Each structure stands twice: as structure tokens, then as C-alpha cells.
Amino acid sequence: MTEIVLFDYWRSSASYRVRIALQTLGLAYRTIPVDLLTCAHKDRAYLEINPQGLLPSLCIDGHTLTQSLAIIEYLAETRPDSGFLPGGVVGRQRVRALSYAVAMDIHPICNLNVVSHVARLTGDEGARTEWMIKFIGSGLQALEQMLDDPTTGRFCFGDTPSMADFCLVPQVYNARRWGIEMSPFSRITRIADECNMLPAFRAAHPDAAKPA
Template identity: 85%
Template structure:
């Protein structure tokens, strides 16, 4: 069997998404920790693997893949038994729209580099929390409305977890970590809780993979 290696940071939302996907497929993999706080992502050896200096990167099937959603879509195409994307064109559009709403609209402005820069510019550590609550809250409100849809079931699309759930769960983890009250987003919270009851999601949780 071809070795699978995940270059991972335990608290990275993007890495968390890919861990969920790998665990859902039951794929065994080795982990290479990339400590973002220690700037390991800027090490020349890692930049040779991922020129963007981002996590995750995944070595699989003789290839090195980057960008979490592109990785998950690769897994969806090469291992369709995971059912990460629906069978219909409109179903796939729906799941992608929900996924992108998190990964492209919320996550980029709430990542470590951005909020650290905000704190440096303002000279106010409190600005970091204010920023996170504002932009995560805005994104969660939009998701809550998007999920008011007949295609929403136990999970974001029907009754099987998809790529959209892989994106929402890490976002809810971060929201709770920053003190956002999830009762304002009952659909989002319900789906995240349903996902977190599943073994694959439990095994991928940051608390389960945090370095000792």
C-alpha cells in the first residue's frame, strides 16, 4: 500500500477538515507535525513541499497535494465510496457552496496570520478577539440562513456527512474556542453536534491529535 503522509498542525482548521476526510475513509496515515507557532511552515524544507507555506499538505498515491478542499475533492474522486460529494450536479453545487462559504469567506480573514497582524497594527490584543467574533459571527449567520433549505437533513446535505460538514465542524470548534454563543445558530450547532458524535470526527478532533 502506498504510504500516506499528512503534514499537519493540530489546531489548523484546514488540517482538521482533511483529518476528518481521511478518518471517514478509514485511511491509515502518518503525521508530520508542522508547528505554525514555531514558524515551521516557513522552513525551506517544508516550502519545497508546499511553496505557500500552508497546512495541510498530503502525500498520497505518489503525489503531494495541497489546499484542503482540493485534497478532499481528490479523495472524493479517487475514493467515491466516501460520498463526500452528492451524486447530482445540483447536490454537488450545494455542498460546494456551503464548503466555500466557510473555507473561502470566513476562514481566510480569521486565520492566524491575519488576526496576529490585526493585533500588531492596533497594538491591542483585545482587537484580536473582537475581530474573530465579528467575522466568525457574520459567517455563521450566513450559514444558518443557507441551511434553512429542504436539502438539509441530519447533516448539511441529507443524512450523510459531506465535504460541507468537514468544513463546518472545524469552524464551530473555533467559534466555541473564541467564546461565540452558538445558540444563535441552532442549525449549525445541531449539525456540528451530530458530526462530533461520529467516530471519524472524534478521532480527527484537535484534542485527539494535540501533541503531548
């Protein structure tokens, strides 16, 4: 079997999602760290792997895959017993909607490049924290309302972790890291805490992924 290789940064939300998926499947993989703080993702060698210069990239089954949700959906399609997406079309739409609410609405405006640019434009490092609190907070407020739904169970959709949970947990990690008050988000925090009791989520946590 070809070795699975993950190009990873320990605090990258997108990488964290894929680590959760790989750990949930019990797939052994080798990590190649790509340090975002030293701009290693812009090195020519890495751009040959991922022309966008983004993380993660996953080498698996003889392919090099990019974009975290596309990677997770590939794993769902090639490992159909994964449970990452529900069986019914309406359920799959629901899980995708919850996932996209994090990965496409919160994450893009709160990633390292955007927030660093905001700080440079304003000349105020305090603007970085203010930006994160505003946009992560408003995004979580919408997600909290989305989770007020009969399909929400122990996890974002029913009683099995799905792609939506793989997106939610890293976002909660970031929210707590930036000092966002989580008490208004009772559904989100309950689900994240439930996920973080599972071995796969613990193994994927940034503290476990941080290079020695």
C-alpha cells in the same frame, strides 16, 4: 501501498477538515506536525513541499497535494464511494457552496496570519478577539440562513456527512474556542453535534491530534 503522510497542525481548521476526511475513509496515515506558532511552515524544508507555506499537505498515491478542499475533492474522485460529494450536479453545487462559505469566506480573514497582523497593527491584543467574534459570527449567521433549506437533513446535505460537514465542524470548534455565543445558530450547532458523535469526527478532533 505507499504510506500516506499528512503535514498537520493540530489546531489548523484546514488540517482538521482533511483529518476528518481521512478518518471517514478509514485510511491509515502518519502525521508530521508543523508548528504554526514557531513558524515551522516557513522553513525552507517545508516550503519545498508546499511553496505557499500553508497547511495541510498530504502525500498520497505518489502525489503531494495541497489546499484542503482540493485534497478532499481528490479523495472524493479517487474513492468514489466516499459520499463526500453527492451524485447529482445540483447537490454537488450545494455542498460546494456550503463548504466555500466557510473555507473561502470565513476562514481566510480569520486565520493566524491575518489576526496576528491585526493585533500588531492596532497594538491591542483585545482587537484579536473582537475581530474573530465579528467575522466568525457574521459568517456563521449567513451559513445558518443557508442551512434553512429542504436539502438540509441530519447533516449539511441530507443524512450523510459530506465535504460541507468537514468544513463546518472545525469552524464551530474555532467559534467555541473564541467564546462566540452559539445559541443563534441552532441548525449549525445541531449538525456539528450530530457529526461529533461519529467516530471519524472524534478521531480527527484537535484534542486527539495534539502532539503529546
